Each structure stands twice: as structure tokens, then as C-alpha cells.
Amino acid sequence: MALDDKHGVQTRDFKIVGTRPVRPDGLEKVTGKARFGADMALPGMLIGMILRSPHAHAHIRSIDASKALALPGVKAVVTATDFQDPGDGLRDILENCMAGEKALYDGHAVAAVAAINRSVAKRALALIDVDYEALPHVTDVDAAMRPGAPALHEDAADESVPDGWSKNVVRRYEFGHGDVDAGFAAADEVVERSFRTEAAHQGYIEPHACVASFGGDGQADLWCCTQGQYMVRATCAGIMGIEVAQLRVTASEIGGGFGGKTTVFIEPVALALSRKAGKPVKIVMSREEVFRATGPTSSSSIDVKVGMTKDGRITAGSAELRYQGGAWPGSPVEFGAMSSFAAYDLENVKTVGWDVVTNRPKQAAYRAPGAPMAAFAVESCVDELCKTLGLDPLDVRLKNASRDGSKASYGPTFDKIGLTATLATAKTHPHLSAPLGPNQGRGVACGFWFNFGGDTCVSMNIGSDGTVSVIEGNPDIGGSRAAMSQMAAEELGIPFEKVRTVIADTSSLGYNEVTDGSRVTFAVGLATIKAARDAIEKMCARAAALWGIPAEAVVWEDGCAKPAGPNAGEHEPMTLAEIAAVASETGGPIAGHYEVNADGAGVSFATHVCDVEVDPETGATKVLRYTVFQDAGKAVHPAYVEGQFQGGAVQGIGWALNEEYIYGEDGRLQNPGFLDYRIPVASDLPMIDAVIVEVPNPGHPYGVRGVGETSIVPPLAAVANAVSAACGVRMTELPMSPPKLLKAMSQKTA
Amino acid sequence: MSQIHVSTTVNGDAVEFLCEPDETLLDALRDRLGLTGTKEGCGTGDCGACSVTVDGRLVCSCLVLGAEANGASVDTIEGLGQGDALHPLQRKFLEHAALQCGVCTPGFLVAAKSLLDRNPDPTETEVRYWLAGNLCRCTGYDKIVRAVIDAAADMRSQAAQS
Numbered sequence: 012m013a014l015d016d017k018h019g020v021q022t023r024d025f026k027i028v029g030t031r032p033v034r035p036d037g038l039e040k041v042t043g044k045a046r047f048g049a050d051m052a053l054p055g056m057l058i059g060m061i062l063r064s065p066h067a068h069a070h071i072r073s074i075d076a077s078k079a080l081a082l083p084g085v086k087a088v089v090t091a092t093d094f095q096d097p098g099d100g101l102r103d104i105l106e107n108c109m110a111g112e113k114a115l116y117d118g119h120a121v122a123a124v125a126a127i128n129r130s131v132a133k134r135a136l137a138l139i140d141v142d143y144e145a146l147p148h149v150t151d152v153d154a155a156m157r158p159g160a161p162a163l164h165e166d167a168a169d170e171s172v173p174d175g176w177s178k179n180v181v182r183r184y185e186f187g188h189g190d191v192d193a194g195f196a197a198a199d200e201v202v203e204r205s206f207r208t209e210a211a212h213q214g215y216i217e218p219h220a221c222v223a224s225f226g227g228d229g230q231a232d233l234w235c236c237t238q239g240q241y242m243v244r245a246t247c248a249g250i251m252g253i254e255v256a257q258l259r260v261t262a263s264e265i266g267g268g269f270g271g272k273t274t275v276f277i278e279p280v281a282l283a284l285s286r287k288a289g290k291p292v293k294i295v296m297s298r299e300e301v302f303r304a305t306g307p308t309s310s311s312s313i314d315v316k317v318g319m320t321k322d323g324r325i326t327a328g329s330a331e332l333r334y335q336g337g338a339w340p341g342s343p344v345e346f347g348a349m350s351s352f353a354a355y356d357l358e359n360v361k362t363v364g365w366d367v368v369t370n371r372p373k374q375a376a377y378r379a380p381g382a383p384m385a386a387f388a389v390e391s392c393v394d395e396l397c398k399t400l401g402l403d404p405l406d407v408r409l410k411n412a413s414r415d416g417s418k419a420s421y422g423p424t425f426d427k428i429g430l431t432a433t434l435a436t437a438k439t440h441p442h443l444s445a446p447l448g449p450n451q452g453r454g455v456a457c458g459f460w461f462n463f464g465g466d467t468c469v470s471m472n473i474g475s476d477g478t479v480s481v482i483e484g485n486p487d488i489g490g491s492r493a494a495m496s497q498m499a500a501e502e503l504g505i506p507f508e509k510v511r512t513v514i515a516d517t518s519s520l521g522y523n524e525v526t527d528g529s530r531v532t533f534a535v536g537l538a539t540i541k542a543a544r545d546a547i548e549k550m551c552a553r554a555a556a557l558w559g560i561p562a563e564a565v566v567w568e569d570g571c572a573k574p575a576g577p578n579a580g581e582h583e584p585m586t587l588a589e590i591a592a593v594a595s596e597t598g599g600p601i602a603g604h605y606e607v608n609a610d611g612a613g614v615s616f617a618t619h620v621c622d623v624e625v626d627p628e629t630g631a632t633k634v635l636r637y638t639v640f641q642d643a644g645k646a647v648h649p650a651y652v653e654g655q656f657q658g659g660a661v662q663g664i665g666w667a668l669n670e671e672y673i674y675g676e677d678g679r680l681q682n683p684g685f686l687d688y689r690i691p692v693a694s695d696l697p698m699i700d701a702v703i704v705e706v707p708n709p710g711h712p713y714g715v716r717g718v719g720e721t722s723i724v725p726p727l728a729a730v731a732n733a734v735s736a737a738c739g740v741r742m743t744e745l746p747m748s749p750p751k752l753l754k755a756m757s758q759k760t761a
Numbered sequence: 762m763s764q765i766h767v768s769t770t771v772n773g774d775a776v777e778f779l780c781e782p783d784e785t786l787l788d789a790l791r792d793r794l795g796l797t798g799t800k801e802g803c804g805t806g807d808c809g810a811c812s813v814t815v816d817g818r819l820v821c822s823c824l825v826l827g828a829e830a831n832g833a834s835v836d837t838i839e840g841l842g843q844g845d846a847l848h849p850l851q852r853k854f855l856e857h858a859a860l861q862c863g864v865c866t867p868g869f870l871v872a873a874k875s876l877l878d879r880n881p882d883p884t885e886t887e888v889r890y891w892l893a894g895n896l897c898r899c900t901g902y903d904k905i906v907r908a909v910i911d912a913a914a915d916m917r918s919q920a921a922q923s
Binding site for chain 1: 804
């Protein structure tokens with residue numbers, strides 16, 4: 012099996028990659044010892060709390076904190092005036108952390124206090140007087156686009172936006188090729204539909220938490236739960252006006268992120284409070300704060316048109332996508348427009364995306380940001396065409412699927428991809444032939460995600476006893492330390508247990524991009540393998556020196572340096588441990604390093620199949636069976652690959668059926684808690700079958716592709732197609748909550 | 762506001778602490794006793810991350826006052842294993858990869874133990890409904906449910922042998 016010419020691996024029978032060892036951080040996590048964001052305390056630490064706007068949109072005329080500061084035990088209050096303008100790149104992030112002239116959404120931070128304990132801090136917040144002048148607000152994406160809508164900013168739009176829209180329309184994107192009008196003319200059947208999805212929150216169980224300590228010497232330390240300590244360092248250093256080397260950021264264990272911890276919310280505030288008070292400051296968000304003031308994903312409004320011939324060939328597809336991303340530009344509509352039709356090899360395709368601001372919290376990335384809602388709209392239309400034309404939804408997808416060499420709707424030509432392999436695997440799976448009962452329906456949908464590599468840096472130290480430390484810089488959000496240890500052990504030829512992988516703070520290792528884009532097992536894995544090869548080269552040179560032969564005459568096999576052949580002479584192979592034991596005499600400690608801006612991440616596809624039953628009396632939907640088929644390239648730790656498939660699918664099920672941000676007429680969030688923002692619970696669900704398909708990625712030495720995000724792309728559509736089949740009405744709005752389904756079914760009957 | 766003196770038993774050890782009258786048992790465990798294995802996910806009793814037992818009853822410690830622990834016996838994640846030996850639930854969670862981020866794991870383990878104390882042979886449906894008060898956002902629950910069922914079987918076979 013030729014996996015990777017570029018990376019120098021021709022064939023490989025894996026010994027450790029592909030097995031399911033117990034994760035190295037497991038024991039701490041099942042015994043309560045693991046330290047998450049809120050589990051850190053420092054001597055003399057103060058507690059910080061944040062005052063938040065009760066208005067969706069308001070001028071802040073003045074803030075008077077004198078009464079709060081007079082309260083015994085209060086050590087500092089900060090507002091926007093305590094921060095310098097950090098410049099264009101960081102201004103929006105700072106304003107989201109601390110409102111400037113205006114509060115732009117319900118829950119927007121306006122002031123913060125540090126006090127000797129929580130109860131004093133809480134009382135101090137109530138003593139801060141903020142004089143607001145309430146302004147008209149808008150939270151709906153379509154309403155925000157209309158001329159005359161209340162405007163959040165005067166000049167946030169760039170030149171891509173044509174005249175005639177409200178000031179809330181800030182970016183326009185367009186992708187595609189061919190002639191869609193000619194394509195639709197060639198179709199036997201054309202479906203045109205409008206769709207809406209509500210904002211869903213990432214819903215990580217761990218609220219944001221940090222402890223900041225800003226010394227009088229200008230050096231600062233920050234502990235926080237984040238998907239990227241280097242991102243936190245760059246952002247906070249920029250906002251605080253200090254050099255990056257003066258700020259050391261340590262990532263705690265992270266209690267879920269799903270994209271929501273790829274930016275900062277409380278960290279600059281804690282640093283500012285610490286600088287002002289001269290003591291460490293801890294801030295932990297409440298769940299209500301998480302819902303009101305951290306990023307959910309965008310809500311969307313999407314029009315899709317798809318044309319198909321009688322035999323199931325898609326002749327053209329077009330989509331217009333409108334995403335609101337909260338109070339600043341940056342909704343993931345560009346990704347939505349790029350990914351809408353990525354699963355299809357189309358001659359004629361066009362997508363347009365509109366980025367819109369509203370009086371809602373600034374959206375943050377959520378697992379394959381922008382793609383699930385686009386796939387929901389497109390896959391619903393394809394499903395409807397299959398039904399109208401009497402065609403099998405898997406056959407139609409196989410017929411039109413993107414494959415090796417297809418020109419993607421967003422521009423590039425696909426390399427080795429696994430979409431048809433997932434479809435073909437699904438086709439033969441028993442799920443597809445299982446019978447359905449009354450009020451039950453089956454839905455099929457495909458999904459795509461780009462995947463990402465990016466800046467990555469790994470160090471590997473060979474211990475004198477033959478054990479190995481891998482030092483990487485990406486918070487482990489779902490078992491990645493296990494995967495790194497596996498790849499290091501595989502490459503070095505030593506047991507998994509001999510490797511320990513740790514996550515470095517920002518001062519201990521070079522820059523690493525955030526844990527996002529499904530990049531870690533791919534990019535950090537690649538760097539780990541390359542760092543191992545660097546160490547191997549050094550160990551071979553040490554053995555060569557001991558044997559008195561050239562380094563090129565030594566090879567590494569099964570964890571040993573060996574003479575390359577008979578000409579190299581007769582020498583007993585030396586194990587890694589034997590070489591490490593005498594390292595001091597052969598040149599000093601042995602370490603491997605690798606730094607890269609990794610490309611070749613390899614795009615990812617999945618096919619999902621979902622069975623549901625809809626209760627005609629209540630409109631409640633029960634998911635009966637669910638199967639995920641996804642290309643992992645090469646599954647390093649299959650149990651955690653399955654976990655990514657299952658977790659993404661269930662997040663998508665929640666988004667499809669229950670989860671939504673509900674805003675009142677007053678522009679305030681009505682359901683900022685897990686009781687009313689209901690994520691799936693164990694009793695809502697069946698087992699989620701996870702089928703791993705492996706089409707090796709040529710861009711990785713072992714063929715790995717990222718798997719974290721694609722799994723949330725198909726479920727919105729798979730569930731909607733199943734529900735639509737079960738109740739006989741095409742559902743075009745998410746979530747498909749019981750009231751909506753009851754209404755749709757009663758209208759059908761009427 | 763004067764603090765309340767509380768004498769209680771935590772994981773079998775007699776302990777005392779002072780807490781505010783309105784302080785939750787969760788905060789007392791975490792901030793007064795340093796037992797940070799019990800997590801706060803919501804503070805409103807909706808997520809189960811703070812699950813502990815008080816006199817054998819499974820509760821959300823965010824909904825119990827610290828003062829209410831006076832004279833009671835509290836068990837937390839830190840007391841689930843016996844020294845170096847993991848509880849079968851802990852072992853099965855590791856074997857089944859039933860955790861990804863791990864922040865909900867202590868609450869799930871405490872809740873699952875409470876189930877198995879009452880019902881040593883639960884069906885999948887019984888496991889799912891018992892654990893419906895514990896939110897996990899990473900796993901989709903599949904591997905958690907499997908781990909609990911497998912741990913129950915393991916414990917039954919151990920009990921049969923002893």
C-alpha cells in the first residue's frame with residue numbers, strides 16, 4: 012500500500028496505530044484528579060465577576076463604579092477605559108470582551124470587578140451604576156438585512172457588499188463554475204426551497220474559566236481552558252500591549268470546546284483586573300453567561316435550487332446563504348457557501364454568501380463552522396428530487412458524488428477522497444434494508460469538511476532509560492495525547508507505554524495553531540512522526556559512531572539501530588534504550604524536533620443514515636437508529652475516531668430537533684440554561700453505529716485525515732429527511748421541535 | 762454574614778469546614794475542602810456534573826447547601842476507587858473510551874455507581890433513563906452506556922465468584 016511518496020513511506024504494517032490503548036490522561040479523568048479551567052487556585056487570588064448588559068442594543072452614557080469600589084473587599088473595577096485600542100485585528104475581540112461606547116447584545120460585558128471572594132464580588136456588581144440609552148435592536152438575519160433595519164455599526168461593510176442593503180450586511184462571497192441557468196434548463200425536475208436554522212451553542216459542559224497573574228515587572232501568567240494557548244497569548248498580549256514572550260499561557264485540561272474555545276472572552280478581563288489589583292484574579296463564567304455572552308454558531312436563512320434529470324443526474328445547483336454572526340463581522344457563511352455542494356461533481360454550480368451582523372453574541376466556530384446548515388438545505392433538496400423522481404437517495408448520490416479528480420464547487424480539484432467509499436459501504440449495510448413501521452421514516456445525507464493543517468511544532472526527548480517524552484502544543488480535546496503516543500511509539504518501534512505525551516505551555520514550545528479544523532491528529536501527528544524520524548537519525552548516527560562506520564550505513568528497524576547490510580560490518584543491533592543509556596558519552600542528550608506549516612490535510616466526507624419515529628399526537632421525534640459512515644484516512648485510535656463520529660452525529664441531532672436560541676421581543680435571550688436550551692440526553696438516543704472507512708490521505712505519512720468536524724455536517728439533513736419521510740411534510744426549518752412538527756402535520760391534514 | 766461550622770463525613774473521613782449560609786455543597790467541596798473532582802457545569806441542577814451522594818442519595822451538589830451536609834455522609838468521585846484500585850466503572854470507562862474531554866465523567870461515574878448500587882443488572886433503557894440527568898456533549902452517550910452495562914456485568918461476575 013503506497014501511502015505517501017512525499018513523506019517517504021511506501022508500505023507499512025502498523026503495530027500500534029489502529030489499536031485501542033487506554034489513553035494516558037484517562038486515570039486522572041476517572042478519578043477526579045485532572046485539573047480543568049476552574050480547578051486552579053493561586054495564593055492570594057481574587058475572584059473576578061463581570062457585569063453584563065440587560066439591553067440588546069444601547070448607548071453606554073456613563074459607568075459609575077464609586078459605590079462598588081467603596082465596598083470593603085473590592086480591589087479593582089475595570090471598564091473599556093482601562094484598555095488601549097489594540098488596533099484593527101483585535102479591536103472586535105476586545106469590544107466583545109468589554110463593551111466600548113455601545114452594548115451590542117444582551118449579556119455584553121460592560122464592567123468587571125475583582126474582590127476577595129465571590130459574595131463580595133457579587134454585591135459589588137450590583138453597586139455599579141451604568142447609564143444606558145436603549146436603542147432599537149434586531150436579532151433576525153433577514154430583518155437585519157433590510158434597508159432601514161437598526162444598524163449596529165456605521166462602516167463595518169467592505170467593498171464586496173453592493174449598494175441597497177442595510178449597514179448590517181458586511182460581506183458578500185461568491186463561488187462556483189459553469190452556467191447554472193443552462194443547467195436548470197436541462198433538468199427534468201427542479202426544486203427550489205427556502206430554509207431556516209436557528210443558532211445552536213457548542214454546549215461544552217465546562218464553562219470558560221481562567222486565572223490571571225500580572226506581575227509588576229510586566230510579566231504575566233495565565234491559566235485557562237482553551238483550544239489554543241498560543242492564540243490566547245497572541246490575542247491577550249496584543250490587547251494588553253505587552254510582548255508575547257512576557258505572557259506565558261498554560262492550557263488546563265479542557266472540558267469540551269467544539270470550536271467555542273478558539274477565541275477569548277474573560278482572559279483579557281482577568282489580566283486587566285490582575286494588573287490593576289496587583290494580585291492573581293480568577294474568573295469562572297456561569298452557564299447563563301456562557302449562553303448569553305459566548306459564541307453560539309450562526310442562525311441562517313438559505314435558498315437552494317437544484318435541477319435533476321429523470322435518471323438522477325444533477326444538472327445544476329445554486330444557493331444563496333444568509334448567516335448572522337452576532338454583533339461583528341465574521342459569520343462562517345464563506346465556509347457555508349464553499350461547502351454547500353462539495354459532495355457533488357457538478358458542471359454548473361453557484362453559491363452566494365452574505366455575512367450579516369445582528370444584536371446577538373459574536374458567533375464562535377462550532378464544529379465544521381458554516382457547513383451543517385448549508386448541507387441541511389442542499390441535502391433536503393436532493394432528497395426531495397429523489398422522492399419526486401422515484402430514485403434511490405444513495406444511488407443518486409453515488410452517481411453525482413465528488414471523486415478523485417472532481418473539480419470542487421469552491422475551486423480546487425479533489426485529490427484522493429473517500430465519499431464514494433462511504434456511500435458504497437452504506438449501500439451494503441443492514442441498516443438500509445431494515446424495515447420501517449408506521450410514522451417512521453429514514454433519511455440519508457452526505458457531508459463534507461475541508462480539514463486543516465497549519466503551524467505545528469513538536470519536540471521529542473529520548474530519556475536515558477529508553478522512555479520518550481513527546482511535547483506538543485495542542486490542548487487534548489478528545490484523546491489526542493493517546494494518538495500522538497501511538498504514532499511516536501509506532502515510528503520509534505517501542506511500546507506505547509514507553510511514551511508520554513504532554514501539552515506544553517506557550518513558553519516551552521514553538522507556536523502551534525489552535526486545536527481546530529480537525530487538524531491535531533493530522534498535523535501534530537505528522538510533526539510527531541517527523542520528530543521521531545529526526546531522533547532516529549540522531550540515534551543511528553550515535554550507533555554509527557560507536558561502531559566506527561558511516562551514519563548512512565545504519566538503519567532503524569523494530570526499535571533498533573542496525574548495520575545497513577553486510578558491507579557495514581558485523582555489529583549487534585542497539586535498542587533505543589541502549590543508545591539512550593550511553594548518550595552522554597556519544598554527544599549528549601538526544602532529542603527530535605519538527606516544525607512545519609502543514610498542508611495536505613486531506614478533505615473529509617461522510618454519509619449518515621437516520622431512522623426516526625414522529626408521534627402524530629405530540630409532534631415529538633424519537634431517533635430509532637443512526638449509522639455514521641466516514642472516511643478517517645487511517646484511524647490511529649479507532650475508539651476515539653468512533654467517538655468523534657458519534658459525538659458529532661448527536662450534536663447534529665440536537666441541532667435538528669431541539670436546540671435553538673430563543674429571543675424575545677425585547678431582544679433578550681429567553682433560554683440561557685440547560686433546562687430550556689435542551690441538548691440531547693442519554694434517554695433521547697439509540698446507540699450510534701460508527702463505521703470507519705479508510706481511504707488513506709496522501710498528505711500524511713500514515714494516511715491520517717482529521718475526523719472531528721465532518722460528523723456534524725450530515726445529521727441536520729439526515730434527521731430532517733427522515734422526519735419529512737415519517738410525517739409526509741417537507742420540513743425546512745430547524746429545530747423541528749414538537750410544536751413546529753404538529754403545526755406542519757395539521758396543515759397537511761387540513 | 763457569619764459563617765456556619767459544618768461537621769461532616771466525606772469519602773469516609775471526618776471533616777469540618779466553615780461556609781457561608783448560602784454556599785452550595787459543591788462550592789464547599791471544591792473551595793473549602795479542595796475536592797475539585799466534582800465539577801460545576803450549570804449551577805442549576807440541569808447537567809449532573811456535580812453529582813455526589815449524600816447519605817447514599819444521588820444529588821446535584823449545586824442544589825444542596827454546604828450547611829446541609831452537617832452530620833451527613835458525603836461521597837464524591839475522589840472516593841470511588843479504593844487507593845490504587847479503580848472501581849469497575851472507572852476501569853470500564855477507560856477500556857470503552859467512554860470519555861473524550863472528561864469533564865462530565867466524575868458526575869457520570871458517581872451517578873452510575875448509584876444506579877448499580879440499586880440495580881446490579883440494568884437494561885440499556887434503565888441505564889439511559891438513570892443517566893438522563895447527566896449531560897455529555899462529546900460522546901453521544903454510546904460508549905458511556907456500554908461501559909456502564911459492561912461494568913455491571915463485571916461486578917455481577919465478581920460477586921458470583923466471591
